[in-house]
Amino acid sequence: MARQVRFRNVPAADVLERIENLKEGQGGATFVETLPPLIDGQPEDGATYTLIATYAT
């Protein structure tokens, strides 16, 4: 079983660092994906994203 937390309207410039922030630390996310998906692992300048973090429960 898992739970999912979504953060809307994350600016492209913040995306990669926030993905790391969600994964690291105590009880960190097991998996973080974005909507729209990143192309070649990089956000597109000027776009905003939804981060979807999945946590084991």
Added chain:
Amino acid sequence: MRIVSFVAMAALLAGCQAAGGYPPPGMTRPEALKSVETDSAVGAEAAYDAAADPEVRRQIRNRIVRARLYVADVNYNDFARNLSTEQKAFAVGSDIAVLGLAGAGTLAKSARTATRLAAASSGVLGARSAIDKEIYFDKTLPAIVAQMDASRRTVYATIATGLARSDADYSLLQAKADLETYYIAGTIPGALTAITKEAGKQSAVADQKIERIVEYPYSFGNISKRILKYRKPDDKTVDVGHESAMFAWLHANTNVPTVGECILGACTEAEKAQMAKDLAIP
């Protein structure tokens, strides 16, 4: 001159066909169907109905079913060949040719510039639509054909198992019903139905695994930056002591389970400020 160019371009595109990717079959379709005509025909069932011996009935049943499987395979392979690149290239070329000729007709009937532009415009837009359809078809066709192949193999396994059984356990009537399913499995509507069913199953499984979903607007201001700095003083490594202190504070004062969620927006600004105050976060 423009009309000639327009038509010539359209004809060129219409004739632009790629190789289909299939070698010629050993027999033509009519030859293949002819080779099993006796056993696949409706009349073959009379011998089955007339036979009293179970073993004879089983043999006749198997001969009829195998012949009809072969007919289904020949027809399916012919169908799959026609879905190949050559067919698609022709379809797009034809679309473009029709649009080109229609546009040329409009140009020939009127000398007005506006009409010419409108015709050229509709030709370009139409060609774009045809190419979009082609790209879409090109991307989805392999998945549809793969599903048809997989579904046919599944039904074939049922039929092959049935043919090993006695006539009492697997009658010709049952086999005919399975043959009909075998046919449906090799159609585009059948494949789309199978794909939709599978997607629905996977979605249900995924939904069961995620027990709770919550959503927040992203909020990362100055207090979040201070908390993040406290968490990673050197900007690289999480300070375990600071992390544990914040983790304990969250569990004592909020419903937010982790620090990462809190700093991105799961905590309110007031909660973040209170945590910063209580833990003396600089």
